Amino acid sequence: MFQTGAAGRVVAAAAAGVPTQRRRTSGRASVAPPAAAAAPAAPAASASSAIEEGADVVGTVVWAGPKGAKVLLPDDSVGFMPSREAPFVIRDANEDRAPDSGRNQGPCVPKGLVRTFKVINVPGKDAKGKIQTGPLLSARLCDLDVLWQRAAQLCEVSMQHKENLRVTIEGANNGGLLSRLNGLSLFVPVSQLEKRGGKEWWTEQDMAAQFAGQEVSLAVLEVARSSRKVVCSVAKAKENDELRQLEVGQLVTGTVRRIEPFGVFVGINNTRVSGLLHISNVSRQHIETVQGVFKVGEEVKCLVMGLDPGYTNISLSVAELELEEGDILNNKQRVWDNAEEQAALFRAHLEQLRNEGFDFEKEYEMQATGGAHS
Numbered sequence: 544m545f546q547t548g549a550a551g552r553v554v555a556a557a558a559a560g561v562p563t564q565r566r567r568t569s570g571r572a573s574v575a576p577p578a579a580a581a582a583p584a585a586p587a588a589s590a591s592s593a594i595e596e597g598a599d600v601v602g603t604v605v606w607a608g609p610k611g612a613k614v615l616l617p618d619d620s621v622g623f624m625p626s627r628e629a630p631f632v633i634r635d636a637n638e639d640r641a642p643d644s645g646r647n648q649g650p651c652v653p654k655g656l657v658r659t660f661k662v663i664n665v666p667g668k669d670a671k672g673k674i675q676t677g678p679l680l681s682a683r684l685c686d687l688d689v690l691w692q693r694a695a696q697l698c699e700v701s702m703q704h705k706e707n708l709r710v711t712i713e714g715a716n717n718g719g720l721l722s723r724l725n726g727l728s729l730f731v732p733v734s735q736l737e738k739r740g741g742k743e744w745w746t747e748q749d750m751a752a753q754f755a756g757q758e759v760s761l762a763v764l765e766v767a768r769s770s771r772k773v774v775c776s777v778a779k780a781k782e783n784d785e786l787r788q789l790e791v792g793q794l795v796t797g798t799v800r801r802i803e804p805f806g807v808f809v810g811i812n813n814t815r816v817s818g819l820l821h822i823s824n825v826s827r828q829h830i831e832t833v834q835g836v837f838k839v840g841e842e843v844k845c846l847v848m849g850l851d852p853g854y855t856n857i858s859l860s861v862a863e864l865e866l867e868e869g870d871i872l873n874n875k876q877r878v879w880d881n882a883e884e885q886a887a888l889f890r891a892h893l894e895q896l897r898n899e900g901f902d903f904e905k906e907y908e909m910q911a912t913g914g915a916h917s
Contacts (some may be wrong), residue, residue, distance in 0.1 A: 594618055594678055598662045599685060607650035614660060614680055621677045624660065626651035628681035631690075631726055652682070659685050690726050694766045694773055697724075701763040703853050705783035708761045708775070715750035724773050731761065735776035760784070782814045786854045792893045793847045794886035795859070799837045807837050809845055809859055818857030820845060827862045828869035836872065844882040846889060863889050 594600060594616060602614035602622065611625045629651045664679035700706050710729065714721045720731035733745050762779035765772065789795070789811075797809040797818070806821040820843075822833055830836070837843065845859035861871050861878065864885045870878050 594620060594622075594662060594665060596662055596665050599659050600662060600680075601657065602660050602680065604652050604654055604656040607652050607654050609648040609651060612650065612652050613677070616678070622660070622662070622680040623677055624652070624680040624682060628663070628683045630658070630682040631686045658682060661685050661688075686726075691766070691768045693725055694727055694763070698763040698766045698773075701783070705762075705786045705854060707780040707783050708763065709758055710761050710775070711756065711758045712754040714755055715747050717747050720750055720754055720777075724775075727773050728771060729761075729773045729775055731775050731777060735764070735774075735778050737778055737781065782816070785811070785813045786816060789847055789850055789854070789857070791847055791849060792886070792890040794844060794882055795847060796842065796844050799839050799841045799843060802833060802837065802839060804832070807833055809843055811857070816854060816857065818845065818847070818850075818859040820859040820861060824848065824858070824860035824862050826869055826871045827865050828872065830872070844879055846886055 600616055602616045604612050604624075605615045605621065606613040609626060611623055612629075614622045614624055616622055633652055660680040660682055661684040662678050663681045663684065666676045666678065697708065701708070708724070710722050710724065712720050712722050712731075718730070719733045719735070722729040722731075733750075736745055736750075739745060739749075759777060760780040761775035761777060762783050763773065764776050764779060765774040767773075795811050795818075797811045799807055800810040800817055801808040804822075806819050807825070808817040809820050810817045822830065825833055825836060843861065844864065845861055846863050847857065848860045848863075849858040850856065864878050864882050865871055866877065866881055866885070
């Protein structure tokens with residue numbers, strides 16, 4: 544499970560130009576995600592990059608003060624970076640040391656720092672085409688590029704592999720919970736919280752009292768840079784936790800959601816995901832149809848026979864829970880009453896097959912015939 548701090552704005556060392564460290568905040572620490580979702584290095588800029596608005600160029604800080612820094616660029620011009628455009632990590636560290644901007648405040652960046660800057664303004668040129676004064680630069684915008692890349696990667700991992708984030712909630716408004724994801728605004732809509740008891744709805748005061756200052760598990764639903772939006776879900780995170788526990792041979796309970804000629808779709812409890820109970824896996828006795836065996840809304844128990852890494856295809860079986868052929872047709876309650884014992888026997892048999900070299904997961908991939916629908 545990934546962990547990320549709520550208050551700290553942390554970027555990769557490559558983006559900041561300095562080693563990334565855990566910054567001290569009021570009892571909260573920002574932790575970079577693991578390698579699986581690690582951000583790429585800051586955008587590579589060629590030494591021959593054109594000095595034009597929007598371009599990324601590599602420069603060297605040759606002078607720095609509290610209000611900004613002078614940066615030597617590849618074409619030998621000297622650009623200026625205002626302190627408000629300093630790298631996130633260094634800027635935050637300076638704010639921690641000197642919250643009140645006074646005369647003794649140190650330089651906004653260290654002299655000699657070499658990193659990528661984004662050109663945000665280019666002054667006019669003289670008759671020979673040379674820039675009359677240096678361009679205006681930003682390290683912050685390059686860091687933002689990396690931060691959005693990191694957020695998009697975390698969203699992909701959360702959606703595909705059902706991994707969650709650990710985030711400290713900073714507050715709430717009428718619409719939901721508020722926090723930060725590596726410096727980006729994070730929002731959890733009220734609709735993505737777990738339902739309260741009865742018909743009560745979450746109020747801003749309720750959410751603040753329940754979640755403010757608390758570390759919670761979140762699934763990333765959407766990352767939209769155009770609208771500066773990172774949307775997360777508490778409810779989806781709970782579902783992800785349930786799905787990650789699924790494995791071949793596990794006994795699950797669920798509700799029949801849909802009946803088709805080829806089988807039954809069973810909604811796995813505590814999730815919005817369905818697995819397919821194929822007609823061939825309903826009973827060890829041959830049946831021509833599943834009509835009349837189950838009904839929509841019925842609670843059932845099934846064995847997980849196979850699943851893919853993204854949990855989009857989950858194959859289920861009731862046949863393996865039968866003590867005798869046809870039990871599910873003739874004595875359904877007997878199947879449910881002995882389900883745990885039969886599941887344990889199946890897992891023991893499965894372990895024996897694995898010890899003998901049988902690749903059950905590979906066999907499932909070759910024979911899978913059904914799917915799961917969120």
